[in-house]
Amino acid sequence: MAKAITPREENYSEWYLDIVKKANLAANSAVRGCMVIKPYGFGIWERMQRQLDDMFKETGHVNAYFPLFIPKSFLSREAEHVEGFAKECAVVTHHRLMNDPNGGGVVVDPTAKLEEELIVRPTSETIIWHTYRDWITSYRDLPLLINQWANVVRWELRTRLFLRTAEFLWQEGHTAHATADEALEEALRMQEVYATFAEEYMAMPVLRGVKTANERFAGALDTYTIEALMQDGKALQAGTSHNLGQNFAKAFDVKFSNADNQEEYVYATSWGVSTRLVGGLIMTHSDDEGLVLPPRLAPTQVVIVPIPKPNDALNAKARELMDELKACGVRVSYDDDDKQRPGFKFAENELKGIPVRLGIGQRDLDKGTIEVARRDEKTKSNQPIEGIVDHVVNLLDEIQQNLFDRAVRFREEHTTYVDTFEEFQAVLDRDIPGFIHAHWDGTTETELKIKEMTKATIRCIPQDQSEEPGKCILTGAPSRGRVVFAKAY
Amino acid sequence: MAKAITPREENYSEWYLDIVKKANLAANSAVRGCMVIKPYGFGIWERMQRQLDDMFKETGHVNAYFPLFIPKSFLSREAEHVEGFAKECAVVTHHRLMNDPNGGGVVVDPTAKLEEELIVRPTSETIIWHTYRDWITSYRDLPLLINQWANVVRWELRTRLFLRTAEFLWQEGHTAHATADEALEEALRMQEVYATFAEEYMAMPVLRGVKTANERFAGALDTYTIEALMQDGKALQAGTSHNLGQNFAKAFDVKFSNADNQEEYVYATSWGVSTRLVGGLIMTHSDDEGLVLPPRLAPTQVVIVPIPKPNDALNAKARELMDELKACGVRVSYDDDDKQRPGFKFAENELKGIPVRLGIGQRDLDKGTIEVARRDEKTKSNQPIEGIVDHVVNLLDEIQQNLFDRAVRFREEHTTYVDTFEEFQAVLDRDIPGFIHAHWDGTTETELKIKEMTKATIRCIPQDQSEEPGKCILTGAPSRGRVVFAKAY
Ligand SMILES: [Zn+2]
Ligand SMILES: [Zn+2]
Numbered sequence: 001m002a003k004a005i006t007p008r009e010e011n012y013s014e015w016y017l018d019i020v021k022k023a024n025l026a027a028n029s030a031v032r033g034c035m036v037i038k039p040y041g042f043g044i045w046e047r048m049q050r051q052l053d054d055m056f057k058e059t060g061h062v063n064a065y066f067p068l069f070i071p072k073s074f075l076s077r078e079a080e081h082v083e084g085f086a087k088e089c090a091v092v093t094h095h096r097l098m099n100d101p102n103g104g105g106v107v108v109d110p111t112a113k114l115e116e117e118l119i120v121r122p123t124s125e126t127i128i129w130h131t132y133r134d135w136i137t138s139y140r141d142l143p144l145l146i147n148q149w150a151n152v153v154r155w156e157l158r159t160r161l162f163l164r165t166a167e168f169l170w171q172e173g174h175t176a177h178a179t180a181d182e183a184l185e186e187a188l189r190m191q192e193v194y195a196t197f198a199e200e201y202m203a204m205p206v207l208r209g210v211k212t213a214n215e216r217f218a219g220a221l222d223t224y225t226i227e228a229l230m231q232d233g234k235a236l237q238a239g240t241s242h243n244l245g246q247n248f249a250k251a252f253d254v255k256f257s258n259a260d261n262q263e264e265y266v267y268a269t270s271w272g273v274s275t276r277l278v279g280g281l282i283m284t285h286s287d288d289e290g291l292v293l294p295p296r297l298a299p300t301q302v303v304i305v306p307i308p309k310p311n312d313a314l315n316a317k318a319r320e321l322m323d324e325l326k327a328c329g330v331r332v333s334y335d336d337d338d339k340q341r342p343g344f345k346f347a348e349n350e351l352k353g354i355p356v357r358l359g360i361g362q363r364d365l366d367k368g369t370i371e372v373a374r375r376d377e378k379t380k381s382n383q384p385i386e387g388i389v390d391h392v393v394n395l396l397d398e399i400q401q402n403l404f405d406r407a408v409r410f411r412e413e414h415t416t417y418v419d420t421f422e423e424f425q426a427v428l429d430r431d432i433p434g435f436i437h438a439h440w441d442g443t444t445e446t447e448l449k450i451k452e453m454t455k456a457t458i459r460c461i462p463q464d465q466s467e468e469p470g471k472c473i474l475t476g477a478p479s480r481g482r483v484v485f486a487k488a489y
Numbered sequence: 490m491a492k493a494i495t496p497r498e499e500n501y502s503e504w505y506l507d508i509v510k511k512a513n514l515a516a517n518s519a520v521r522g523c524m525v526i527k528p529y530g531f532g533i534w535e536r537m538q539r540q541l542d543d544m545f546k547e548t549g550h551v552n553a554y555f556p557l558f559i560p561k562s563f564l565s566r567e568a569e570h571v572e573g574f575a576k577e578c579a580v581v582t583h584h585r586l587m588n589d590p591n592g593g594g595v596v597v598d599p600t601a602k603l604e605e606e607l608i609v610r611p612t613s614e615t616i617i618w619h620t621y622r623d624w625i626t627s628y629r630d631l632p633l634l635i636n637q638w639a640n641v642v643r644w645e646l647r648t649r650l651f652l653r654t655a656e657f658l659w660q661e662g663h664t665a666h667a668t669a670d671e672a673l674e675e676a677l678r679m680q681e682v683y684a685t686f687a688e689e690y691m692a693m694p695v696l697r698g699v700k701t702a703n704e705r706f707a708g709a710l711d712t713y714t715i716e717a718l719m720q721d722g723k724a725l726q727a728g729t730s731h732n733l734g735q736n737f738a739k740a741f742d743v744k745f746s747n748a749d750n751q752e753e754y755v756y757a758t759s760w761g762v763s764t765r766l767v768g769g770l771i772m773t774h775s776d777d778e779g780l781v782l783p784p785r786l787a788p789t790q791v792v793i794v795p796i797p798k799p800n801d802a803l804n805a806k807a808r809e810l811m812d813e814l815k816a817c818g819v820r821v822s823y824d825d826d827d828k829q830r831p832g833f834k835f836a837e838n839e840l841k842g843i844p845v846r847l848g849i850g851q852r853d854l855d856k857g858t859i860e861v862a863r864r865d866e867k868t869k870s871n872q873p874i875e876g877i878v879d880h881v882v883n884l885l886d887e888i889q890q891n892l893f894d895r896a897v898r899f900r901e902e903h904t905t906y907v908d909t910f911e912e913f914q915a916v917l918d919r920d921i922p923g924f925i926h927a928h929w930d931g932t933t934e935t936e937l938k939i940k941e942m943t944k945a946t947i948r949c950i951p952q953d954q955s956e957e958p959g960k961c962i963l964t965g966a967p968s969r970g971r972v973v974f975a976k977a978y
Contacts, residue, residue: 030563030619031607034556039635042553064531067523068609068640068656069579074519075586076594087585090558091597092609094580095644097564105565108580108606117597118520120557120581120609130519146528151557151640155584167557 005351007288012232017161019282023291023351026161026278033159033166037275040352041162043299044278045169049149051201051296052171052273055193061145061173066127068151069118074126078251081125081219088155090120090166120153125219125244125270128174129252136176136266139258143186144176162279163236163489170274176266178258180245183267187243190271191224194239202277203294203403204228204284205411206238207435207484209460214444217270221245227459227484229411230283233432235459235486238280241271279489285376285403291353292375294403295396302332302392303354305345307361307371310336314360321358324389330396350375355399356392376402411435417482421473428454428487435459435486439479441472450474456485494840496777501721502649508771509650512780512840515767522648522655526764529841530651532788533767534658538638540690540785541660541762544682550634550662555616557640558607563615567740570614570708577644579609579655609642614708614733614759617663618741625665625755628747632675633665651768652725652978659763665755667747669734672756676732679760680713683728691766692783692892693717693773694900695727696924696973698949703933706759710734716948716973718900719772722921724948724975727769730760768978774865774892780842781864783892784885791821791881792843794834796850796860799825803849810847813878819885839864844888845881865891900924906971910962917943917976924948924975928968930961939963945974 005022006014020026025041037045053063069092075081096112099105121127128146135141153167173190177183191208198206206226216223220242228236249255249265258264285292295301302325306314318334325332335345342359349357359371369382372391376399383391414434418424427436433456440446440458450473451457461483470479494511495503509515514530526534542552558581564570585601588594610616617635624630642656662679666672680697687695695715705712709731717725735754738744744752774781784790793810795803807823814821824834831848838846848860858871861880865888872880903923907913916925922945929935929947939962940946950972959968 027620027623029556030560030616031556031558034558036556036620037554039551039553043551045554046552062528062532063535064528065526065658067518067520067525068642069520069523071519072586072595072597087587089584089586090581090607091583091586092579093582093597096577097561097580097608098576106561108561108582118579119586127519131516131525134516153557169554 005288005290008231013160015288016279016283019286019291020161023353025282025291028161031166033156035161035165035167037169040299041278044281044293044297045275047297047299048197048201048277049171052193052197053147053149055197056147056171056173059145059189059193061147061175063148064146065148065150066124066131068121070121070124070127072117072119074130075119077126078219078248080247081251083218088157089122090153090155092118092120121150122152122154123270123272124148124150124152124172125174125248126252129248129254129268132174132176132266133252133254136254136256139178139256142176142178142256142266143182145173145186146175147171147173160279162275162282164276168275170272172270172272175269176249176254177269178256178264178267180267183245183269184243187222187224187241187269187271190269191226191239191241194241194271194273195226197273198226198228198238198277199404201294201296202281202284203296203400203407204238204280205404205408207460207462208464209462209484211240211460212444212447212458212483214447215458217242219244219247221247224463225460227435227486228280228284229407229414229435229486230280230489231410231432232283233414233430233434233487235435235488236276236280236283237459237488238277239271239273242269244268244270284407286353289347289378290351292403293353293355295355295400298331298353298355300331300333300352300354301396302330302356302358303349304332304334304358304360305342305349306334306336307342307359307364310338313362313365317360317365321360321388325392328389328393330393346373350378356395358388358392374399376406418473419470424456424473424485425454428456433487435484437482437484438473439470439481440483441475441477441479443477446472446474446477450485456487459484459486459488494777494779497720504777505768505772506650508775508780512842514771514780515650517650520655522645524650524654524656526658529788530767533770533782533786534764536786536788537686537690537766538660541682541686542636542638544686545636545660545662548634548678548682550636550664552637553635554637554639555613555620557610559610559613559616561606561608563619564608566615567708567737569736570740572707577646578611579642579644581607581609610639611641611643612759612761613637613639613641613661614663614737615741618737618743618757621663621665621755622741622743625743625745628667628745631665631667631745631755632671634662634675635664636660636662649768651764651771653765657764659761661759661761664758665738665743666758667745667753667756669756672734672758673732676711676713676730676758676760679758680715680728680730683730683760683762684715686762687715687717687727687766688893690783690785691770691773692785692889692896693727693769694893694897696949696951697953698951698973700729700949701933701936701947701972703936704947706731708733708736710736713952714949716924716975717769717773718896718903718924718975719769719978720899720921721772722903722919722923722976724924724977725765725769725772726948726977727766728760728762731758733757733759773896775842778836778867779840781892782842782844784844784889787842787844788820789822789841789843790819790885791845791847792838793821793823793847793849794831794838795823795825796831796848796853799827802851806849806854810849810877814881817878817882819882835862839867845884847877847881863888865895907962908959913945913962913974914943917945922976924973926971926973927962928959928970929972930964930966930968932966935961935963935966939974945976948973948975948977
């Protein structure tokens with residue numbers, strides 16, 4: 001029931017979990033930190049996948065699949081990468097179970113110990129670059145533009161459905177190039193693909209920026225990020241794209257002979273987004289009545305509710321409307337349950353975030369109108385049946401745009417420019433702190449100190465920002481431009 | 490190069506691996522038994538996935554995602570299931586690596602031992618039925634029609650790319666029903682979906698049948714199978730659908746209250762097909778020149794080759810043709826490499842199994858014709874440019890049908906009815922043994938004895954077969970009808 005959702009004001013984190021659970025998006029499983037993605041939640045992820053996959057293919061990428069397991073020794077190859085990833089992960093040590101000789105079910109067969117332990121991939125750079133060694137010999141083999149849809153595992157201590165789970169679903173692009181410039185271009189191109197997806201499909205505005213050395217991906221030269229602002233004023237890193245330079249090529253000895261027949265190490269990128277995006281989607285748009293979905297990603301865009309109950313005439317009208325809407329590419333369903341009252345159904349449909357609800361009652365129909373309710377603004381109006389399909393199609397676009405505009409407005413209202421540490425702290429102490437643009441002296445030392453003092457991290461150094469000399473809010477040392485701080489997920 | 494493919498006559502198993510490798514479908518990885526699916530191979534799997542997914546949705550199923558890991562104790566719950574699956578599997582025992590104190594890279598952190606070991610799913614019945622317990626309380630929650638696309642791991646000793654690998658990709662449907670009849674209907678429905686997919690998309694004819702008790706899925710009442718015949722006369726189990734009865738519901742205590750408000754255990758099915766299908770596709774149609782793909786699953790259906798080299802006029806003509814073909818939904822590419830001669834390109838395109846090749850040369854174009862080569866029959870003809878698009882569209886359908894008809898003919902030619910063990914053995918000793926219909930006394934003892942003596946197994950008890958009393962080829966005991974024997978993958 002919609003009523004049982006904890007209001008955001010009361011407890012944002014409970015509100016989030018209530019939405020995830022009551023809208024049937026996901027649930028915790030019997031395995032610590034691993035979630036079950038329920039059909040409705042998976043339907044949203046499927047739409048994200050399909051759209052991203054199309055965008056990857058339009059930019060020249062193909063899909064492939066690499067092993068789930070990584071030999072332990074691979075993680076020792078790239079020095080920084082091992083620091084970043086070879087920590088909390090699932091380690092396979094045996095390959096057989098046997099019946100317990102004492103009758104207690106199954107036990108691990110001690111004789112089936114692996115010679116070398118296998119790690120369940122936390123990310124696939126190492127196994128993929130080991131493979132690329134066999135695939136690349138000449139500049140004619142480049143660029144290699146490959147993506148993989150996969151599950152990965154990072155043994156997180158604190159987990160939260162979609163936002164941070166031990167196992168999650170994602171895509172990881174891994175590309176190989178003949179020049180440093182091409183790799184840089186690719187990393188930036190994919191950051192922009194992510195930004196476009198976030199803004200045009202998720203209706204979630206994002207900042208585009210570069211990560212600091214401290215926040216960058218283990219083994220990368222630079223990490224490009226898109227950062228979104230959630231309704232509680234915390235940032236969500238929504239996607240990252242890494243320019244890996246020649247680091248992985250060197251670690252896995254991947255060389256190519258260039259057009260002048262000289263051997264050179266290959267240049268690389270990697271980039272990924274995950275089921276975390278579903279969490280970001282929820283926290284960007286939803287309200288105390290439940291989920292709010294942008295029409296482009298909603299599994300059901302329009303629901304038709306018969307008022308007060310289904311009957312032959314209303315069913316026929318609904319069927320007719322559905323056919324017309326489907327012909328226009330609208331995903332529509334008919335809520336023909338005859339046991340529940342309209343009020344109950346309205347609340348259910350709101351909880352599920354269905355963008356548009358059409359109420360059809362005999363009295364309205366006789367007057368030639370239909371009740372149209374929009375989920376984003378929770379408003380209703382009576383519309384003429386004549387032209388209703390066009391009206392709905394346009395309304396879906398309007399809702400998509402409105403959600404984006406609303407999120408942009410929210411971000412603007414929660415973006416602050418501060419010049420002193422006092423101001424900085426004051427903004428962070430607000431209920432909804434948001435993005436803080438402030439000067440920083442460029443050192444990891446200062447960055448870590450600020451994090452320790454305030455829990456705020458540097459989300460990114462914005463890419464579209466003009467230079468503006470200033471003084472670091474903590475040390476007063478000179479700065480070339482503001483960076484964006486926030487508390488983050 | 491196509492030349493390097495081992496002929497089937499010489500060594501069928503080498504021929505298979507040569508195709509997989511030289512057509513760039515897959516490769517072995519650094520992890521024993523795990524394969525890398527290369528972009529071209531993955532392109533075929535993606536088309537299979539998309540089509541199957543559409544068929545699952547048309548039959549009312551939705552997708553979801555369940556955890557990769559299964560607590561070890563779950564495997565002890567269903568007694569038969571544990572016998573069948575809790576053997577060779579990947580066991581996760583630790584959740585952390587650390588830097589080797591002696592400087593030797595990373596080692597497993599002995600303090601990070603899991604309280605209960607986790608098994609990488611070999612199949613998901615147990616974790617899913619544990620979950621369904623929370624989802625099902627009333628008949629109104631049924632049926633539950635869920636599918637998952639996932640990777641699974643079975644620690645196989647002998648592996649072969651696509652056909653048997655430690656990790657493979659598959660889909661697993663897991664449904665829950667209120668009655669035994671409904672579960673049976675569902676199991677049969679999905680077997681038929683698989684058969685339709687195999688025959689209409691893969692152009693691979695299949696036998697529909699029931700597995701014997703000995704060959705059935707661990708924990709099932711009955712396993713329905715589709716069995717295909719490969720060119721070496723061995724059978725391939727291409728898909729299975731299991732009627733699980735109430736076994737898993739009992740093991741995981743999943744009850745529902747029926748319409749009369751009485752508690753009852755839920756009825757279940759599960760069904761799956763895997764990347765093994767790619768192996769079956771290869772072995773059904775391909776030849777000594779390389780891969781042969783049915784048009785409906787070919788990533789590229791038509792390739793245009795300029796003769797002898799690309800030039801402005803030919804490029805313009807190719808562009809025009811491509812636009813027209815694409816407008817008709819044909820997947821077409823242009824082989825405009827100007828470094829390779831046509832003969833080389835023809836061999837490459839044959840190796841890749843592209844169904845139709847269009848050769849465009851200035852002399853032919855002046856005469857108003859185009860050279861059309863079909864991969865299945867390796868024939869060429871000159872066709873008028875006028876109407877070429879219609880010709881190609883029809884030709885693709887013709888090739889699809891021809892591949893199926895050819896495979897049906899092959900199966901007919903390699904199907905034998907025998908009545909004595911001597912005849913049975915003689916057929917099995919042939920180069921291409923095929924399917925053997927013979928009487929069997931219905932006991933597991935006889936089945937195992939025949940397997941031990943001949944390596945042939947009972948592939949299935951055909952569902953469409955009328956009763957025909959007879960005598961078991963081994964024991965002479967009475968039989969109610971013939972079953973199908975074969976050597977199998
Ligand atoms: Zn539980
Ligand atoms: Zn290797």
